[in-house]
Amino acid sequence: xxPAAFAYAxxxxxxxxxxxxGEHQGDARLLAGxxxxxxxxxxxxxxxxLLVDINRLPDLGAISVTAGxxxxxxxxxxxxxxxxxxxxxxxxxxxxxxxxxxxxxxxNRGTIGGSIAFADPAAELPxxxxxxxxxxxxxxxxxxxxxxxxxxxxxxxxxxxGPHDLLTAIRVPAADAKTRAGFAELARRHGDYALTGLxxxxxxxxxxxxxxxxxxxxxxxxxxxxxxAEAALDAGDIENAVRxxxxxxxxxxxxxxxxxxxxxxxxxxxxxxFRQLSEQPT
Amino acid sequence: MSIESxxxxxxxxxxTVIENVExxxxxVDFLRDSLGLTGTRTGCEHGVCGTCTVRVDGTIVRGCxxxxxxxxxxxxxxxxxxSDTGEIADxxxxxxxxxxxxxxxxxxxxxxxxxxxxSRGGMPDREAIxxxxxxxxxxxxxxxxxIDAVETTARQRTGTNS
Ligand SMILES: Cc1cc2nc3c(=O)[nH]c(=O)nc-3n(C[C@H](O)[C@H](O)[C@H](O)COP(=O)(O)OP(=O)(O)OC[C@H]3O[C@@H](n4cnc5c(N)ncnc54)[C@H](O)[C@@H]3O)c2cc1C
Ligand code: FES
Ligand code: FES
Numbered sequence: 457x458x459p460a461a462f463a464y465a466x467x468x469x470x471x472x473x474x475x476x477x478g479e480h481q482g483d484a485r486l487l488a489g490x491x492x493x494x495x496x497x498x499x500x501x502x503x504x505x506l507l508v509d510i511n512r513l514p515d516l517g518a519i520s521v522t523a524g525x526x527x528x529x530x531x532x533x534x535x536x537x538x539x540x541x542x543x544x545x546x547x548x549x550x551x552x553x554x555x556x557x558x559x560x561x562x563x564n565r566g567t568i569g570g571s572i573a574f575a576d577p578a579a580e581l582p583x584x585x586x587x588x589x590x591x592x593x594x595x596x597x598x599x600x601x602x603x604x605x606x607x608x609x610x611x612x613x614x615x616x617x618g619p620h621d622l623l624t625a626i627r628v629p630a631a632d633a634k635t636r637a638g639f640a641e642l643a644r645r646h647g648d649y650a651l652t653g654l655x656x657x658x659x660x661x662x663x664x665x666x667x668x669x670x671x672x673x674x675x676x677x678x679x680x681x682x683x684x685a686e687a688a689l690d691a692g693d694i695e696n697a698v699r700x701x702x703x704x705x706x707x708x709x710x711x712x713x714x715x716x717x718x719x720x721x722x723x724x725x726x727x728x729x730f731r732q733l734s735e736q737p738t
Numbered sequence: 739m740s741i742e743s744x745x746x747x748x749x750x751x752x753x754t755v756i757e758n759v760e761x762x763x764x765x766v767d768f769l770r771d772s773l774g775l776t777g778t779r780t781g782c783e784h785g786v787c788g789t790c791t792v793r794v795d796g797t798i799v800r801g802c803x804x805x806x807x808x809x810x811x812x813x814x815x816x817x818x819x820x821s822d823t824g825e826i827a828d829x830x831x832x833x834x835x836x837x838x839x840x841x842x843x844x845x846x847x848x849x850x851x852x853x854x855x856x857s858r859g860g861m862p863d864r865e866a867i868x869x870x871x872x873x874x875x876x877x878x879x880x881x882x883x884x885i886d887a888v889e890t891t892a893r894q895r896t897g898t899n900s
Binding site for chain 1: 744760761762764767783784785788791797798799800802804805807808854855868869870873874
């Protein structure tokens with residue numbers, strides 16, 4: 457199908473984008489990579505009156521590391537993160553997740569900020585950011601603010617972003633020698649949204665792991681922390697952790713997989729991810 | 739800021755194009771309907787099938803998920819241009835030899851996607867080829883012949899023996 461008519465404006469600055477959104481009273485949308493937005497326009501699931509193209513905004517396209525924090529500008533393209541040595545070294549969880557996000561042509565355009573702002577419940581990056589305890593920087597009509605990942609995601613496709621807000625940066629703690637990352641998902645076709653997936657990180661200790669964070673995706677309306685399973689893995693007990701999944705998660709079945717299948721897969725993924733967390737990174 | 743047509747200037751297959759486009763016109767519709775470049779196809783129109791694949795500023799994109807108005811100032815290349823320059827003549831010949839196409843609907847998108855992988859150099863294994871082509875549907879061939887043709891081309895380009 458073809459999209460309904462809309463107007464198009466190219467934002468010159470973050471402030472300009474925010475004021476354009478304000479003028480249209482919630483009926484305008486930001487256009488980043490367009491890899492989710494244009495698909496929904498083509499299907500006429502949405503018909504905004506204005507698209508505010510932020511692709512040519514300067515300064516939102518860099519990946520940097522300072523003082524133990526990795527920062528992604530919102531317009532960093534998936535491909536850029538996938539190929540970045542900085543990401544491989546300092547944000548290994550994100551590096552592991554990238555190849556699972558859609559397909560090469562889509563990764564060439566799609567942005568990190570767009571994925572997080574869109575907040576698809578089956579998307580990889582929101583879960584990674586939650587597992588890592590990341591922080592999101594938002595610019596709005598009243599200035600800038602930062603929110604934690606857990607406060608940012610509010611429900612299905614719902615976030616802390618208001619209609620006149622722009623996500624500007626994503627920050628996660630930089631990995632060091634003791635950081636461990638694990639990532640696994642199951643999808644019908646490589647690159648499609650996951651039926652169920654798991655993003656995890658931990659600290660290696662002399663005897664095992666501590667500070668295990670497990671964030672599942674595709675099992676709820678937003679990323680879900682599996683806290684009982686985390687505690688079991690902190691204690692080094694994978695069997696208990698797999699059992700704990702039943703209390704941690706309450707997936708609803710959807711078009712692609714039943715609730716039973718998702719619950720089963722969650723256990724399978726936990727074993728795979730535990731193996732990754734337990735290995736020395738190469 | 740207008741739903742009226744916007745002027746754009748871009749190059750398509752090396753030629754400068756000056757046109758007016760409605761903001762809602764996707765790149766693939768612009769190429770097909772305004773420029774008559776029908777080698778690029780539309781299938782699903784929501785990013786899933788890959789048959790609309792073209793190159794913008796040297797990298798492959800979904801032509802159905804980019805607006806023509808966003809291509810102001812860009813360098814766009816389609817299967818017509820990439821065929822004419824001979825850039826993928828060897829890949830096309832290997833598709834022919836291996837019967838890696840039947841109806842041909844998916845072929846332009848697959849050729850451009852494969853060329854992106856091949857142009858990185860090195861010898862990709864079959865798994866890497868599969869992963870790179872994961873976003874391109876082919877309803878006819880069953881994929882094996884496509885992977886074979888890409889693999890053969892990689893081998894020839896890198897001088898690797900089978
Ligand atoms: C076939 C297909 C398969 C895919 N598979 C996956 C997958 O497996 N996993 C996955 O995670 N994604 C997948 N995607 C989606 C892809 O990753 C998108 O790139 C991503 O979800 C959105 O990023 P974008 O930059 O394209 O955003 P856009 O499509 O431009 O925008 C999406 C939404 O976010 C808003 N937005 C964008 N940027 C900002 C910002 N900086 N501040 C505030 N709001 C903003 C927009 O207004 C819009 O509402 C797939 C897409 C396709 C077409
Ligand atoms: S028509 Fe663009 S991906 Fe199917
Ligand atoms: S050759 Fe017919 S779809 Fe691929």
